Amino acid sequence: MIKIQSISKSFVDKSVLTEVSGVFEKGKPNLIIGASGTGKSVLLKCIVGLIRPDLGQVFYDGRDFYGSATDTKIEIRREMGMLFQGGALFDSKNVEQNVMFPLDVLTKMPFAE
Amino acid sequence: MIKEIGKYFIFIGHLFINRESFKTYYKLVLEECVSIGIGSLFLVALVSTFMGAVTTVQTAYNMVSDFIPDYVISQVVREMIVLELAPTIIAVIYAGKVGSSMASGLGTMRITEQIDALEVMGINSTSYLVLPKIIASLMMYPMLVIIAGICGMLGGYLAGTLTGIITPNDYVYGLRSSYNEFTVTFALIKSVVFAFLVASISSYKGYYTQGGALEVGISSTEAVTTSVIAVLIADYLLAQLLLST
Secondary structure, three states: OEEEEEEEEEEOOEEEEEEEEEEEOOOOOOOOOOOOOOOHHHHHHHHHOOOOOOEEEEEEOOEEOOOOOHHHHHHHHOOOOOOOOOOOOOOOOOHHHHHHHHHHHHOOOOOOO | OHHHHHHHHHHHHHOOOOOOOHHHHHHHHHHHHHHHHHHHHHHHHHHHHHHHHHHHHHHHHHOOOOOOOOHHHHHHHHHHHHHHHHHHHHHHHHHHHHHHHHHHHHHHHHHOOHHHHHHHOOOOHHHHHHHHHHHHHHHHHHHHHHHHHHHHHHHHHHHHHHOOOOOHHHHHHHHHOOOOOHHHHHHHHHHHHHHHHHHHHHHHHHHOOOOOHHHHHHHHHHHHHHHHHHHHHHHHHHHHHHHOO
């Protein structure tokens, strides 16, 4: 379960998110909709830790993401998956290498496996 | 300016935390070595050969006195190539070729969210992407400088002997006379420092690219400009520190 609590984020003098809270339960699809430029991507990036919110907390199964040590953050991140707007495929690698990438870097699995 | 320097040092610090396995870096470093070393070999050899040739011709042109023996020409060529031309001028070319390529590569990865994707996977993107480039640069640039030195002296030999400026014997004698080994050590120290500066500054500029395709170009240009300025400042400081009596 992912729980977000009073997330606020502003860029220079433009406030994008103001005290956004919510709960995303395991196994349930959730939808965030809004007009262009309203902060949907910023919210998602705050949830996965790519943008640090000015205020607020994000909990993954009760674990405070921003309050955790780096090791715990990495552990939480390795449980995540995110599909980026532009695909974010490693264009210097082929399809097989892209699919294999996390297995190759994050595990000690032999190539044949 | 101070903020930028601070951000650069934090970036350098991030290279050494939460690193991946040795196997991962081994592969990446080898790939970068091929790209940096083999990819720059032709340009470095070409530029340094002509640099040596031009230095020989210009030194001979300025040595108008009959009291100065011909072998002094190759002595001057040797000192100029080893002390300055091979490490420093090649560093400027290196920044233009390798530095801009590093910055644009990382910049493109940033704007296409490939760096964000690495971060989401729990991979330290700084360490994964930049550390191999810096290690490969530290390994390959000193070798390029050695090759540049050899090619430069060879270029000088060819230009000097083929045009009749100096005899082959005088040229070789000049290269060998009053040789101070420390000049080579100094050139290698400079090459290690310049390699680190070019690779780290260019990676930093590319890594923090924001915007689109146009900004990648700007980052690439800034990477070359900043690297060259840093190389020139470091060149002066090293000369002052290691050569001043």
